[in-house]
Amino acid sequence: MNAPMNFEKGDLPGQTRERLVVIGNGMAGCRAVEEILARDPERFDVTIFGAEPRVNYNRIMLSPVLAGEKTFDEIVINTQEWYEENSITLISGDKVDHIDREAMTVIAASGRVEPYDKLLIATGSDPFIIPVPGKDLEGVVTFRDLDDVDKMLDAAGKGGNAVVIGGGLLGLEAAHGLSLRGMKVTVIHLMPTLMERQLDEAAGWLLKTELERRGQTILTGANTKEILGEGGKVAGVLLEDGTEIPADIVVMAVGIRPATGLAKTAGLDVERGIMVDDHMVTSDPAILSVGECVQHRGMCYGLVAPLWEMCRALADFVTESPSGYEGSITSTKLKVSGIDVFSAGDFSGGEGCEDIVMRDAARGVYKRVIVKENKVLGAVLYGDTADGSWYFDLMKKGDDVSDIREALIFGQAFASGGALADPNAAVAALSDDAEICGCNGVSKGTVVKCIEGGAHSLDAVRGTCKASASCGSCTGLVESLLALTLGGEVESGPKTMCKCTSFTHDDVRKHIVEKQLREMPQIMQELHWTTPDGCASCRPALNYYLLCAWPGEYEDDQKSRFVNERMHANIQKDGTYSVVPRMWGGLTNPTELRAIADVVEKYDAPMVKVTGGQRLDIFGIKKEDLPAVWADLNAAGMVSGHAYGKSLRTVKTCVGSEWCRFGTQDSTGLGVKIERMTWGSWMPHKFKIAVSGCPRNCAEATIKDFGVVCVDSGYELHIAGNGGIKVRATDLLCKVETEEEALDVCAAFIQLYREEAHYLERTAPWVERVGLDYVKDxxxxxxxxxxxxxxxxxxxxxxxxxxxxxxxAGERKDLHAHIATVRPLEMEKA
Amino acid sequence: MIGDWLDIGPISQIEAGTARTLPVEGGEEIAVFHTMRNEFFALLNKCPHKQGPLSQGIVHGDVVTCPLHNWNISLRNGKALGDDEGCVPTIPLKVDAGRIYLLRSAVVGGGVTAPEQNRAAA
Structure with a gap:
């Protein structure tokens, strides 16, 4: 199998042609030869060394071979006849081991020595193997060549479980192939988003959802710790978090590395890749290099289009009509049948960049085009990629898109429609029976009639004829109709949640429940968010709404929490934190007080203060010390006081009938019971409770969110008071006779507030907005x-x-610890 | 021998959408950010407004919102966005083979401040 395939050279000895030796019989090496032959077929005697024992094939089509959509023969680029016809000597299955630059020869593993005038290194890249225990077990494969595909097909024939490490382009294609071949596939991806180099969070989420629907298990943010074996053969994968996944085969597809070993030993300049100039010449003028092994102007490429461009520049140069390669702008498509994903250019955003986002939840479409200074900078498309090449073209040419800016996102057909590129004009041209809102079946005529009938805002239209009231994808059309019908008279409706959406808080909350939206990217897709990942206003709000709607199911997103709720303490102006342990109903005891005193001394807290909520606030704690402080407080039986949260804060009490000569009921006891029932609950905003033992109201219950005033005959329950910027006395909600009833009403009122108020709306403005009668009813x-x-x-x-x-106990240590401390060397000397 | 770039560890040590801190003895603390779009940035850990710890802010796109008074700071160049004015020095950063590197001179020297007018260059 190591036998070199030799084809007779066309010329006899004594010929004067230059000798071109190519190391690498892959796509780049062969393409370079083709390009040279096309320019000057007589110039070189060509010898190609290939490590794989076969002819050149289209490596990027290995995915369809794995998936059973193509055969190997169909992906061969250069057949044996091609080598013969062009008098190329192919030495396959014999790896070049050494380059002797002085003698200008290459030496192969078999001992064969081949002299060159020009040498082309096209060694491509090697799969990156993550250095975890078990990486060398039988059954751990990469996805690089036909041998790898054969190994995977072999495993798939036996069925069972496959684990693919790496949720990038290659990994997902491998997973797709193995899944089609009948294996149960789990994809492990280190990053939170699949294909994060090509996709943003929104598109990555859609892709993940679709793959999961097809039966794959996708684990993002998952770090492989070890590959487990049994008798030398792979048996499973162990993650950093302790999860164990059974596996009969493990595919490593975490990335590639330029194969530079040969160049490096030959003493050529190598950084990440083999350094080449614009003509693909290395630091040795007699040696050229193309493909995935090179580094050009700081870039290494792993896609096929740049290869072709490099090969053209190389061929131009060696045939003495140099053109120069200037680097490539790349685009990506995922080769998974039935899933359309396109990505090109820069989608990371930045100063002066503007995102244009269009989502169509019904069709599962997400489109994002990034524009800067009237030029397309990048595009991410999911679900409908028909316009990908058009955006890519606009991007490469650097065309000014200001004329088609408004219609750009709707695609080429719409944008190039001349006058129709103005969306208002396009909408004006629609006939009266044209459907505007597909969800509710509303025609243009109906919407216009509704506007003429007095609905002068988006919200009024939604309320009257229901157009744009469901998924919101026709919001732009309805806004155009408002502008066309009313001119400048359009009224702005109720405030939308934030600039990312056209929906109000109420709409969003309603849709979360009705459409069963359970994840943040899902809300953003279904409700047509105009930004890819929301903003600092909507993320915390959505996180709360989801937490409230799906208790026990939704996983709290710490990234969407304000610092205090993420750190479980209150940030102060100097960046330190204050810590308030819970004191039930304002009661405390020697153990708690001693523990607090010890913490203050141990961590050198500069101040301790009694709060308005009847507990103690310890100031000046560093984020690194928080877990230790909490451990000490926990040990004395104290828990978080949530003084930092949009949550139940305190239940303030007076001493009540147990001690006070005026007390009518056990206000302290009831306060403790209420606090035991309500602590820990997340709310739209902070929530304070108080229980006073008699109408003298020493606990100031009538300026709290929920206040209890005890009287002889029972309990008066008050709501929606506030002692903040705008003082508001409570409204009386009702009077009950027993503690049990008081507790039930308290729980019910809190839940109504939790389910219906807007995020960051206290009970006082909420009740004023909806009306006391509404709450009572x-x-x-x-x-x-x-x-x-x-x-x-x-x-x-x-x-x-x-x-x-x-x-x-150690959860989320990363939030409290520094990465490291830098100690500059100059200082160590001192 | 001192290299130009200081290796501060693997990218996996910072969860996407968050930041972590790197104190410098005798110098200014640095915040290293990992955005939801998988980019990495390093800035001094203090808001140009009232020195709030930017590392504790909510990260959205390539912007962090300061936890003290909600100033929005561009992670790309440290500039305050919107109507606010000010600029926090940044530290040149590169990611190579899954590890984060900071420019040593900027780490020790308190970062690099973006020029006043770089609109055209941006």
Missing amino acids: KLAEEGAIETYAARFRYSQQFMQDDPWAKRA
């Missing part, structure tokens, strides 16, 4: 108290888990 409905209270208590099962204890 809602809670007066048959069984309402029980239902809301039950929903609150269900949700609380998942919330009453002390976050401090988890951090003290």
Whole structure:
């Protein structure tokens, strides 16, 4: 199998042609030869060394071979006849081991020595193997050549489990192929987004959802710790977090590395790749290099289009009509049948960059075009990639798109429609029976009639004829109709949630429940967010809405939390934190006080203060010390006071009937019971409760979100008070006779507020907005108290888990620790 | 021998959408960001407004919102966005083979401040 295939050279000895030796019988090497032959077929005697024992084939088509959509014969680029016809000597299966630059020869593994006048290194790249234990086990394969495909097909024939490490282009194509071949596939990806080099979060999420729908298991943010074996053969994969996944085959597809070993030993300039100039010449003028092994102007490429461009520049140069290669702008398509993904250029954003986003939830489409200074800088398309090449073309040419800016996102057919490129003009040209809103079946005529009938804002249209009230994808059309019908008279409707969406807080909350939206990227896709990943306003709001709608199911997104809620402490102006342990109903004892005193001394806290909520606030704690402080406080039985959260803060009490000569009920005892019931719950905003033992109201219950004033005959329950910027006394909600009833009403009111208020809306402005009667009516409905209270208590099962204890036990250490400390050398000397 | 680039560890040590800190003895603390779009940036860990720790802000796109008073700071050049004015020095950063490198001179020297007018160059 190592036998070199020799074809007779056309010329006899004594010929004067230059000798061109090519190391690498792959796509780049052969293409370079083709390009040279096309320019000057008589110039060189060509010898090609190939490490693989076969002719040149289209490596990027290995995915369809694995998937069973193509055969090997169909992906061969250069057949044996091609080598023969062009008098090329192909030495396959014999690896070049050494380059002797002085003698100008290459030496192969077999000992064969081949002299050259010009040498072309086209060694391509090697798959990157992550250095984990078990990487050398039988059954761990890469995805690089036909042998790898054969190994995978062999494994697939036996069925079982496949694990693909790497959720990039290659990994997903391997996973697709193995899945089609009947294996149960798990993809492990280190990054949070699949194909993160080509896709943004939104597109990555759509792709993940579709692959999961097809039966693959996709684990993102997953770090491989070890490949497990049994008798020398692969048996599974162990993740950093302890998860074990069974595997009969493991495919490593985490990336490629330029194959530079040969060039490096020959003493050529090598950084990440073999350094070449614009004519693909290395640091030795007699040696050229093309393909994935080179580094040109700081870039290494792993895609095929740049290879072709390099080969053209190389051929121009060696045939003495130099053109020069200037680097490539690349685009990517995923070769997974039925999934359309396109990505090109720069989609990372940046100063002066503008995102144009279009989403069509019904068709599963996400399109994002990045424009800067009227030029297309990049594009990410999912679900509909028909215009990918058009955007790519605009991008490469650097065309000014200001004339078609408004219509750009709708694609070439629409944008090049001349006058119709103005969306208003396009909408004006629609006939009256043209459908505007597909969800609710509303025609243009109906929308116009509705606007003429007095609906002068987007919201009014949504409320009247329902156009754009469901998925919102026709919002732009309705806005055009408003502008066309009313001229400048369009009224702005209620405020949208933020600049990322045309929906209000209420709309978003309603859709989350009705459409069963369970993840943030899903909301953004279904409700046509105009930004790829939201902003600092909508992310925390959506995180809360999801947490409230799907208790026990939705996984809290720490990245969408304000710093205090992420760190479980209050940030102060100097960047340190203050820590407030919970004191139930304002009660404390010697153990707690001693523990607090010890913490203050141990961590050198500069100040301790009694808060307005009847507890102690320890100031000046560094983020690194927080877990240790919490461990100490936990040890004395104290838990987080949530003084930092949009959550239940305190339940303030007076001493009540146990001690006070005026007290009518046990206000302290009830306060403790209420706090035990409500602590830990996340809310739209902070929430304060107080219980006063008599109408003298020493606990100031009538300026709290929920206040209880005890009287002889029972409990007066007050709501929506506020002692902040705008002081507001509470409204009386109702009067009850027993503690149990007071607890139920409290739970029910909190749940109604949790489910209906806007994020960052306190109870006072909420009740003023919806009206006290609305709240009363809602809670007066048959069984309402029980239902809301039950929903609150269900949700609380998942919330009453002390976050401090988890951090003290080591969860999320990364949030509290520095990466490292830099100690400059100059300082060490001193 | 001192290399130009200081290796501060693997990219996996910073969760996407968050930042972590790197104190410098005798110098200014640095915040290293990993965005949701998988880019990495390093800035001094103090807002040009009231020195708030930017590392603790919410990261969206290539912007961080300061946790103290909600100033938006561009991670790309350290400049305050919108109507606010100010600029925090940045530290040149590169990622190679899954590891993060910071320019040593900038780490020790307190970062590099973007020029006042670089609109055209940006």
